[in-house]
Amino acid sequence: MSTLAAARTTVPAPSIDADSDARYRRERLTYRLVVYTARILIVIAVLGTWQGLSGPVIDPFWVSSPHAIGERLLEWTRDGTLAANARATLLAMAIGLLLGSAAGIVAGFLLGRIRFLGDVLNPFIIALNSLPKLALAPLFILWFGIGLQAKVVMTALVCFFLVFYNTFAGARDADAELLGVVTVLGANGRQRLTKVILPHTMSWILTGLRLAVPYSLLGAVVSEITASNEGLGHLLKTSANTFDTAGTFAAIAVLVVVALLLNIAVSRAESLSSRWK
Secondary structure, eight states: OHHHHHHHHHSOOOOHHHHHHHHHHHHHHHHHHHHHHHHHHHHHHHHHHHHHHBTTTBOHHHHOOHHHHHHHHHHHHHHTHHHHHHHHHHHHHHHHHHHHHHHHHHHHHHHHHSHHHHHHHHHHHHHHHHSOHHHHHHHHHHHHTTSHHHHHHHHHHHHHHHHHHHHHHHHHTSOHHHHHHHHHTTOOHHHHIIIIIHHHHHHHHHHHHHHHHHHHHHHHHHHHHHSOSSSHHHHHHHHHHTTOHHHHHHHHHHHHHHHHHHHHHHHHHHHHHHHHO
């Protein structure tokens, strides 16, 4: 009996913190379900209203209808049009994002750490960034044609400045007091770079990359609308030029879905990077 009584006394009582945490998780899950349900209902209401007004109230030539748009998407899916054009846009976006971001990181870090070089070149970079990118499209077409190269250059240029300025600011914003402390502790130049400057700059670089990902899609699509023989932008422009309202809205719908997927991927990467930090 004494052993059983002792065992009973050693059983821990339910933790109040554990109960609070479980209740918080349930409330959070319930809230997220309500939010997602509200979003779905809004989409259904908009599509239903659109479908109901198209025809009886508004001429379908101007607004098409969700049913016609769905049929056009199904047609493009079956004949491979959607896959081929989406692949062209995503390829240009990915290559341009990679090249532009890499160049922005290298240039931003060098100009941020080498103050003289940054002070000399900064006005020229500001001038280039102030120039509307669309104004350069005809020049890129003249130099690189209407294929993949022109789209990659346009996308890389858009991404470069977003990543460059964030990297530049991060490299110049390194904590001078912390650098002084590690120097007093005996850190050499390489250790100051790897232990203080690079980790500090990394958070700025990630911010620039998060901005560059959605803008890379914008750069690729704008380039395709300007002059291209493939891609979602080309599909959008061709549909608009032929007064194909359903095709125009279908291309826009695909771009919206791609943008949403990119935002979800960026948000996920942001949460992972914040956890690491």
